[in-house]
Amino acid sequence: MATILDGKALAKTMQSQLAEKVAKFTEQGHRPPGLAVLMVGDNPASATYVRNKERACAKIGIATLGQHFPADIFQEVLMDTISDLNNNDRVDGILVQLPLPGSLDSVTLLNHIDPDKDADGLHPINLGRLLRGEIGLRSCTPSGVMRLLGEYDIDLTGKRVVVVGRSILVGKPLALMCLEANATVTIAHSRTTNLSELTRSADVLVAAIGRPEMITADMVKPGAVVIDVGINRVEDEKGVRLVGDVATQDVAAVADAITPVPGGIGPMTVTMLLENTVLSYQRRLGLI
Structure with missing residues (x-):
């Protein structure tokens, strides 16, 4: 029988290492890393994913600045929210939970995220950096x-x-x-x-x-x-x-x-989201 590639075990190890890293920085007097997760509507699967991400953040010391919007929210309100998060010095990662209601233009919203706070690694600039082999947040x-x-x-x-x-x-x-x-x-x-x-x-x-x-x-x-x-x-x-x-x-x-x-x-996907957030945090604070 095949060897089982145990992502759950590796994710647990990596998250423990991230927790130690975050604890070291906060003990030095730095603020904790911050991840903002934006959710729209009441999709049960999305709600579960968001809860899991927020729990994982809490375990390693990442502050969550999530916001939950009704399904009939206007595009302009979300754009303004993302602009505010782009300019918020406590936020190192921004994630828009997909799927979004059909009335919203998800591509425009995702492209509005600051590429250096793109925790999902899906911004066109980060995908371009991947294509060119340059430093950037990865999917x-x-x-x-x-x-x-x-x-x-x-x-x-x-x-x-x-x-x-x-x-x-x-x-x-x-x-x-x-x-x-x-x-x-x-x-x-x-x-x-x-x-x-x-x-x-x-x-x-x-x-x-x-x-x-x-x-x-x-x-x-x-x-x-x-x-x-x-x-x-x-x-x-x-x-x-x-x-x-x-x-x-x-x-x-x-x-x-x-x-x-x-x-x-x-489990590896969630862990890489956390790692992207901590990596963005380190870069923004000049810790690497």
């Missing part, structure tokens, strides 16, 4: 994938990486990060012809397409490393449960290493 989920691979000494140099999924959240930035790590990268998606043939060529296969258990054992090269970024809520005869984009049990019999769902990339 959280792809960064979490790379950190987990590094923890298990999985070297991508010369490896064939296939990323199934082309979103700006995961697929595209992750492909750039893998290229930076000297891998040969192919991006596939739902319209890719002969997808199974392509995935079977991968030394490292990343599933980030948002389809429950789409990647099956016959699509995986024996001995491959399989990274499952998907989190899908399904309801069947087994009840309501979370599954990834990979049929984990069957694929684990073929792969050399695999991430679980839950407990794989999800």
Whole structure:
């Protein structure tokens, strides 16, 4: 059976290290780092995500300056709020919880965030910095994938990486990060012809397409490393449960290493959000 790449354990270790770092700075008389999470409406999943992020912040000493707005909020009010946070010296990271109600222009709102406070690492300037190999805040989920691979000494140099999924959240930035790590990268998606043939060529296969258990054992090269970024809520005869984009049990019999769902990339995503906030804080206060 495949080695389980335990993102939950690594996230716990990293968060303890971040807590020690923050404690050292505050003991020196510095203010704590600050993260502002903006949520609009009453989406239950979003509310859960925000609570989890705020709890994680509290554990490591990050001050949360979150604001919750009704679903009928005007775009201009949110733009003004982001402007205020951009100019607030106590705020090091800003996050707009997605999805937003259809009446709001999420792209304009996200682009209005100061790139140096872009805790999610999704601002066009930060994505451009990634493309150019420059210093900048990195997208959280792809960064979490790379950190987990590094923890298990999985070297991508010369490896064939296939990323199934082309979103700006995961697929595209992750492909750039893998290229930076000297891998040969192919991006596939739902319209890719002969997808199974392509995935079977991968030394490292990343599933980030948002389809429950789409990647099956016959699509995986024996001995491959399989990274499952998907989190899908399904309801069947087994009840309501979370599954990834990979049929984990069957694929684990073929792969050399695999991430679980839950407990794989999800905890790493939250941890990289915290790390981005602390990194922004250190830069803003001249601590690095």
